Amino acid sequence: xxxxxxxxxxxxxxxxxxxxxxxxxxxxxxxxxxxxxxxxxxxxxxxxxxxxxxxxxxxxxxxxxxxxxxxxxxxxxxxxxxxxxxxxxxxxxxxxxxxxxxxxxxxxxxxxxxxxxxxxxxxxxxxxxxxxxxxxxxxxxxxxxxxxxxxxxxxxxxxxxxxxxxxxxxxxxxxxxxxxxxxxxxxxxxxxxxxxxxxxxxxxxxxx
Amino acid sequence: xxxxxxxxxxxxxxxxxxxxxxxxxxxxxxxxxxxxxxxxxxxxxxxxxxxxxxxxxxxxxxxxxxxxxxxxxxxxxxxxxxxxxxxxxxxxxxxxxxxxxxxxxxxxxxxxxxxxxxxxxxxxxxxxxxxxxxxxxxxxxxxxxxxxxxxxxxxxxxxxxxxxxxxxxxxxxxxxxxxxxxxxxxxxxxxxxxxxxxxxxxxxxxxx
Numbered sequence: 222x223x224x225x226x227x228x229x230x231x232x233x234x235x236x237x238x239x240x241x242x243x244x245x246x247x248x249x250x251x252x253x254x255x256x257x258x259x260x261x262x263x264x265x266x267x268x269x270x271x272x273x274x275x276x277x278x279x280x281x282x283x284x285x286x287x288x289x290x291x292x293x294x295x296x297x298x299x300x301x302x303x304x305x306x307x308x309x310x311x312x313x314x315x316x317x318x319x320x321x322x323x324x325x326x327x328x329x330x331x332x333x334x335x336x337x338x339x340x341x342x343x344x345x346x347x348x349x350x351x352x353x354x355x356x357x358x359x360x361x362x363x364x365x366x367x368x369x370x371x372x373x374x375x376x377x378x379x380x381x382x383x384x385x386x387x388x389x390x391x392x393x394x395x396x397x398x399x400x401x402x403x404x405x406x407x408x409x410x411x412x413x414x415x416x417x418x419x420x421x422x423x424x425x426x427x428x429x
Numbered sequence: 430x431x432x433x434x435x436x437x438x439x440x441x442x443x444x445x446x447x448x449x450x451x452x453x454x455x456x457x458x459x460x461x462x463x464x465x466x467x468x469x470x471x472x473x474x475x476x477x478x479x480x481x482x483x484x485x486x487x488x489x490x491x492x493x494x495x496x497x498x499x500x501x502x503x504x505x506x507x508x509x510x511x512x513x514x515x516x517x518x519x520x521x522x523x524x525x526x527x528x529x530x531x532x533x534x535x536x537x538x539x540x541x542x543x544x545x546x547x548x549x550x551x552x553x554x555x556x557x558x559x560x561x562x563x564x565x566x567x568x569x570x571x572x573x574x575x576x577x578x579x580x581x582x583x584x585x586x587x588x589x590x591x592x593x594x595x596x597x598x599x600x601x602x603x604x605x606x607x608x609x610x611x612x613x614x615x616x617x618x619x620x621x622x623x624x625x626x627x628x629x630x631x632x633x634x635x636x637x
Contacts, residue, residue, distance in 0.1 A: 236593040265616035302510040385444040408473035
């Protein structure tokens with residue numbers, strides 16, 4: 222068996238070098254590039270270079286919210302798991318996800334909606350400003366409704382639901398809102414991508 | 430805003446229909462196809478049709494282990510999060526991950542190895558038979574070493590580390606072992622893919 226690199230930060234550094242070498246020309250600024258590269262690092266898929274959409278001013282706004290110590294709402298426990306806990310802690314932030322709560326499941330059954338929808342309603346009631354959706358198109362549709370109704374305090378959205386039914390449409394819909402966001406266009410995305418975007422935003426603010 | 434499908438099982442069913450329609454011809458049997466489709470469902474990436482490697486007899490062996498109620502070891506908490514808890518419970522199985530344990534972090538620092546390697550050593554000491562690696566090439570290398578030294582009771586491996594440094598090599602190395610396994614060739618894979626494979630194996634055994 223060949224010898225192999227055993228130091229995680231060395232592995233990550235070398236990975237980012239390879240990604241930079243292979244991704245070719247681009248128009249990203251330095252901060253955008255950190256997000257794009259981390260998404261490619263997470264997926265081993267260079268197609269994300271053309272799929273990630275970063276709205277102008279979104280990085281600065283996300284970081285303003287992170288710097289004051291916020292509650293980040295995620296649509297799945299998997300996205301929650303992927304967000305770096307040390308960086309969160311250093312920023313005084315926390316991650317929350319309501320989708321597995323019995324109360325949310327009960328509401329979803331009673332009203333014939335998805336648990337993701339019931340969970341996002343609860344997060345909106347809590348006054349969450351920073352939303353992360355890696356999986357659930359229905360949650361993104363629901364958040365848009367609540368924003369249009371003036372009920373939500375959402376100030377920044379990571380919208381990367383993945384899949385074949387509703388995912389692409391949910392991201393098209395959310396992009397119609399005039400507010401800071403980062404999305405992945407089309408069918409691709411997912412909870413690992415959502416977490417990678419949040420981590421990239423945090424890693425620009427804290428030492429690692 | 431258009432009306433949208435709100436019932437999760439309807440969304441999944443329709444997604445699998447679309448995947449079947451778009452994936453074209455293939456040589457998979459019915460059980461293999463369930464795994465391939467679930468991986469594509471999780472990634473929105475049809476390339477996995479050509480990347481997932483299912484060793485002959487691997488599905489039957491994995492299911493034999495699952496049916497007796499086993500401890501599934503995962504290399505990351507993200508893979509652990511993605512594995513369906515209801516199906517696990519119905520099978521009398523559980524998921525474990527040691528990578529965030531302080532004791533494991535301490536051993537890793539002392540010996541200059543990754544936490545993933547220290548964690549897999551602990552799982553091997555525990556006598557784990559069912560291993561799932563979605564992220565850490567070093568853990569897969571380490572498990573191979575322990576198997577060759579006759580120390581491990583591993584009977585089935587999901588090996589889908591993702592990335593640019595060591596991932597593809599770790600999967601090539603593990604494939605040289607003559608034992609039941611499911612891997613993803615090349616750079617792609619990840620914790621969502623690893624969880625999808627485990628879920629597909631479980632969903633063939635339990636009602637949903």
